[in-house]
Amino acid sequence: xxxxxxxxxxxxxxxxxxxxxLFESSIWLHVFARSMIAIFIPxxxxxxxxxxxxxxxxxxxxxxxxxxxxFFAGWLTRKIGARYVIILGSISLIAFFAVLxxxxxxxxxxxxxxxxxAALYDALYWVAHIYFFIKCEKHDDNVSxxxxxxxxxxxxxxxxxxVFGVLILIFFEQKILILVSMIILALSIWPLFKVRHTYDKxxxxxxxxxxxxKNWEDIKEYILQGLYSFHNVxxxxxxxxxxxxxxxxxxxVALIPVIVSITAxxxxxxxxxxxxxxxxxxxxxxALLIAVVWILRLIIDNNIFYYVSVFLMGLFSxxxxxxxxxxxxxxxxxxDALSASTYRNTFSMFPRIFFFGILFLLLSxxxxxxxxxxxxxxxxxxxxxxxxLKSARSPKQVY
Numbered sequence: 001x002x003x004x005x006x007x008x009x010x011x012x013x014x015x016x017x018x019x020x021x022l023f024e025s026s027i028w029l030h031v032f033a034r035s036m037i038a039i040f041i042p043x044x045x046x047x048x049x050x051x052x053x054x055x056x057x058x059x060x061x062x063x064x065x066x067x068x069x070x071f072f073a074g075w076l077t078r079k080i081g082a083r084y085v086i087i088l089g090s091i092s093l094i095a096f097f098a099v100l101x102x103x104x105x106x107x108x109x110x111x112x113x114x115x116x117x118a119a120l121y122d123a124l125y126w127v128a129h130i131y132f133f134i135k136c137e138k139h140d141d142n143v144s145x146x147x148x149x150x151x152x153x154x155x156x157x158x159x160x161x162x163v164f165g166v167l168i169l170i171f172f173e174q175k176i177l178i179l180v181s182m183i184i185l186a187l188s189i190w191p192l193f194k195v196r197h198t199y200d201k202x203x204x205x206x207x208x209x210x211x212x213x214k215n216w217e218d219i220k221e222y223i224l225q226g227l228y229s230f231h232n233v234x235x236x237x238x239x240x241x242x243x244x245x246x247x248x249x250x251x252x253v254a255l256i257p258v259i260v261s262i263t264a265x266x267x268x269x270x271x272x273x274x275x276x277x278x279x280x281x282x283x284x285x286x287a288l289l290i291a292v293v294w295i296l297r298l299i300i301d302n303n304i305f306y307y308v309s310v311f312l313m314g315l316f317s318x319x320x321x322x323x324x325x326x327x328x329x330x331x332x333x334x335x336d337a338l339s340a341s342t343y344r345n346t347f348s349m350f351p352r353i354f355f356f357g358i359l360f361l362l363l364s365x366x367x368x369x370x371x372x373x374x375x376x377x378x379x380x381x382x383x384x385x386x387x388x389l390k391s392a393r394s395p396k397q398v399y
Contacts, residue, residue: 018360022191023132028157029188030090030125031180035161036168037228039257041100042237043244049105052241052365058115059237060356065119066349073127074206074342081201082132083192089125090189092117094182098316101178123345130341132200134333159261163378166254207336212343221328222347224283224383228320229348230355235313238359242366243306256310263314279323280391284384286319291377294370320380 042055050058077085096117103110168177213219240253293312296305332340355372358363 005224012193022195026086026188026191027129029056029184029191031052032157032161033184033188035157035257036165036184037177038182039162039236039240039253040165040169040177040250043243043250043253044100046241047174048103053360054247055241056356056360056365058111059114059233060353060360062115062118063352063356065116065351066122067346069123070342070346070349073123073345074338076124077128077131077338078202078206078345082128082135083195083200085124085128086132087189087192089121089123089128090185092124093120094185096121097178097182097185097215101175122349127338127341129347130329130344131202133339134329134337134341135200156261156265159258159265162254162257166251171193180257189392202336202338204336207339212335212339218331220383220387221324221331222343224324224380225328225344226347226351227380228324229351230376231294231317231320231373232348233352234294234369235317238366238369246303246306255307257311259307260314260317263311264318271332276326277391279327280384280387283320283323284381284388287377287380289316289382290320291374291381294374294377298367298370298374 023378042059045051045055045058073085073089076088096114099110099114099117165177168180213222240256243256244250246252290313293309293316297309325384328340328344332344355369358372359369362368
């Protein structure tokens with residue numbers, strides 16, 4: 001027993017003194033700071049007096065900025081390294097919160113500046129973040145376990161942070177929450193300065209677009225990522241706004257990320273064991289189930305069901321996101337990790353320009369948003385089902 005305890009003590013000690021642990025602790029602090037406030041951003045704008053149309057326009061501008069900045073983030077990562085780009089991304093988010101702190105009604109120059117800092121943060125942080133994770137994590141033939149660990153770390157922060165956020169909003173005010181988030185974000189930068197032995201600057205040249213995407217198998221996951229982004233923004237922006245408009249309380253919105261994170265943590269542990277050959281089947285099933293939930297949200301008018309549907313989304317989303325990212329990371333590692341990270345974020349953000357552009361022009365934001373999310377899931381299901389049939393005919397190939 002003593003030897004058993006010593007063995008596990010040294011394993012735990014070794015893990016907590018690895019550079020991957022420093023990176024993951026930085027992620028945890030960062031996600032915690034962002035999750036305290038992220039879901040409340042559209043709600044803050046509505047409470048200031050901005051209309052739903054104004055909120056859609058803000059997100060449209062943000063995504064227009066974001067698209068070209070992804071390529072800038074990839075270029076900058078090659079020049080100065082992923083760690084420093086992640087740090088610059090975190091500083092951009094602090095600047096975003098500083099602008100939000102000073103934002104007032106109908107101050108469009110400040111709102112556009114806020115959208116720019118949000119886009120700069122998204123591009124810098126996430127392009128470099130995903131690249132750095134691929135370089136830090138030692139992958140085997142099935143990367144799902146490593147991706148699952150990354151998801152769980154984020155989700156634990158996602159459970160705790162909104163609770164703290166809503167408590168601050170209840171007992172203090174919005175500006176106190178913004179300041180607390182800025183302080184924790186600043187603390188999240190410190191562990192990255194301690195990472196010194198991971199080579200975070202790509203040594204290879206950037207792959208041209210036509211070389212990176214040579215065939216359908218190469219581009220499939222990126223198209224799926226773009227389609228999945230419709231669900232992500234519908235669930236992350238449109239649904240919280242719908243809940244807020246229905247219940248008129250900040251607490252009702254705070255429950256959403258808590259429910260999603262708790263269910264996702266439990267389910268991610270099991271889906272991390274998915275066999276590589278089964279990923280297309282799992283994604284097709286997950287997409288179908290998500291589409292069904294979106295349709296039920298259009299049909300069922302029941303307050304209890306609305307939160308039950310959040311629980312179901314937390315479960316079913318993992319069935320799509322975990323296998324999808326696993327495929328992306330594995331293929332990216334074999335080709336060019338930084339190009340994979342850059343294209344992943346680009347394909348994820350670009351379709352959102354059309355999503356929010358259409359919602360800005362239409363009056364029925366919720367109905368159209370829900371339908372768009374459902375259609376995108378049906379397309380993901382169809383694409384994956386085609387590959388399931390294709391692999392069944394060619395059992396020696398894995399797509």
